[in-house]
Amino acid sequence: MKPFRQIALLTAGMLLLSAAGCGKKEDSQMQDSSSQSTWSMADPSLNLPTLNLGxxxxxxxxxAVVNPGNTARLADAMKRAQAGEKITIGTIGGSITQGTAASTTDERYANRALQWWAKAFPKxxxxxxxxxxxxxxxYIGVHRVDADLLSKKPDVVIVEFSVNDTDAALNLQTYDSLVRKILQAExxxxxxxxxxxxxDGTSLQDTHMQIGSAYNLPMISYKNAVLPEIEAGKFTWKDxxxxxxxxxxxxxxxxGELLWSYFNSVYAKLDQIDTxxxxxxxTPVTKDLYAKGQLLDSKTLTPKTMQGFEQAEVSNQFPNDWTTKEGGELTFEVTGSNIGVLYYKTVDGxxxxxCxxxxxxxxQVLDGDFTGGWGxxxxxxxxxxxxxxxxxxxxxxxxxGTDLTQFTVLGLLVS
Incomplete structure (x- = not known):
């Protein structure tokens, strides 16, 4: 698979800114695409966990099962759970993973996934x-995954970014590095x-599938499950x-039901899977530019100079920031191949x-104003x-020449 080339700084863009003023045993080798196969559901006569939401x-x-993938690591986690060992289930993604619009915590898909493990392995x-x-x-995820997820040493990780990722060229690279970081954990x-x-079907599923296919990972598509049903009039999007x-x-x-069914298909043939x-x-699909990505905030990075800003905790998700209400300037010295700024957009006007x-x-000119937005x-x-x-x-x-002075820098994204 040919890697995308990272787009460098655009001279034209900088000029514009200046002008603006600123069965048989499976092969357990993780990347072996030859083990990709036709998926089949578990025998319903087996005594397996059922969610029964209908x-x-x-x-x-x-x-939904785009690729059953290599199941060696998943089977290994199941075998250890079966033996009563400690198993950590992890998820990383955007607001869908966070659980926005689910009525209760237990009804989030992430918690539904956890519930299967509790039902299958009560010990x-x-x-x-x-x-x-x-x-x-x-892009943000690859820089925060070490602190937010991998530091907890998860045994099973579900990755969900296909709606929040919108830049196919950039996100092919960031998603590749993110997935590789998790797979390379000790x-x-x-x-x-x-x-x-x-x-409307907007999703970076096809881009993310390039990564999943290259590494022969299990891939589950909510998109594939629901959109044909809606088109056929079985239910509506509002449902x-x-x-x-x-x-x-x-x-x-x-x-949740898609994940339970997939988990059951692995559990049903657990003894046949070589772990x-x-x-x-x-080999990376891309250049793996973000392999060393980290989020540097006020706890891990000291500004070279700071005028008007102060350390604060404006955001619950990214609390160690620098903020100003009266204008000012921050200067940092950092070492890396790629640098980004994580900042806060607010609806308070x-x-x-x-700059x-x-x-x-x-x-670049960063605009912190999100007046009239959702939050x-x-x-x-x-x-x-x-x-x-x-x-x-x-x-x-x-x-x-601008009147609005409030601004919050949540951190630098450096890799």
Whole structure:
């Protein structure tokens, strides 16, 4: 598979900103695509966990399993759970993973997944980490996954970013590095890719499938399950979502049933799955530019200079920030190949525009104003990219001639 090339800083874009003023045993080798096969549901006569919400049909479930993938790591986790060991189930994604629009915590798809493990392995010691944060994509995700998820050493991870990812070229690379980070964790977690969708079918599923196919990962598509049913008049989008994106409890229940069915298909043939080799050595699909991605905030990064800003905790999701209400300037010195700014967009009509300079070159004007929007959220903007790491000076200061002075820098995304 040919890797996409990362787009470097655009000279034209900088000029515009300046002008603006600112069966048989499976092979357990993780990347072996030859083990991709036709998927079949577990024998219903077996005594397996059932969710019984009544939201899915066999056709929906079969369509949803884009690739059953290599199940060695998942089977290994199940065998350890069966033996009563401690198992941690993890999820990472955006607001859907966070559970927006689900009526209760237990009705979120992430919790539905956990419930299968509790039902299947009552003697196991189960831990759970939900690293879903609304309005975040895999670009932010690859920089926060170590702290928010991998530090908890999950044994099974469900990754959901197909709605929040919108830039196919950039997100192919960030998603690749994110998935690889998880697969390369020392405790060999199983990875399941979950694809969601907007009402009109907008989703980066096809882009994410390139990564899943290259590494032969299990891929489950909510999009494939529900959209043909809606087109056939079986139910409407409003039956499963209160808006154009977020599943309600019924939608989350559909995802839950898809996951339970997939888990059961692995559990049913657990004794036949070879778990002796859980290594992952596949060549990256892309250049793996974000392999060393990290989020640097006020706890881990000291500004070179700081005028008007102060350390604060404005955002619950990204609390260690720098904020100003009266304007000011921040300067950082960081080393990396890729640099981004994570900042806060607010609906209060007080957040203004701030310029970002890299090595004294105006790169981007960030607008913190989201007046009339659905709520405050963290926005990321990549401001520098290169194939080789080096040290750079990043300056963030108010755009001249603007009246709105409030602004919050949540952190720098450096890889």
């Amino acid at each position: 939201h899915t049909t066999e056709d929906m479930i079969r369509r 196991a010691q189960l831990d759970f980490v939900n690293a879903g944060i609304g309005a975040t994509d895999s 405790n060999h977690p199983a990875v399941i890719l979950l694809f969601t969708t907007q009402e 499963i979502s209160p808006d154009n994106i977020h599943p309600n409890s019924v939608g989350h229940g559909i995802i 002796s080799d859980l290594t992952f050595t596949a 007080k957040s203004g525009q701030y 970002v300079y890299v090595d004294d070159r105006l790169i 405050n959220y963290a926005q990321a903007q990549q401001v520098y990219t290169s194939d080789t790491p080096s040290t750079h000076t990043v300056t963030i200061k108010q755009l001249e």
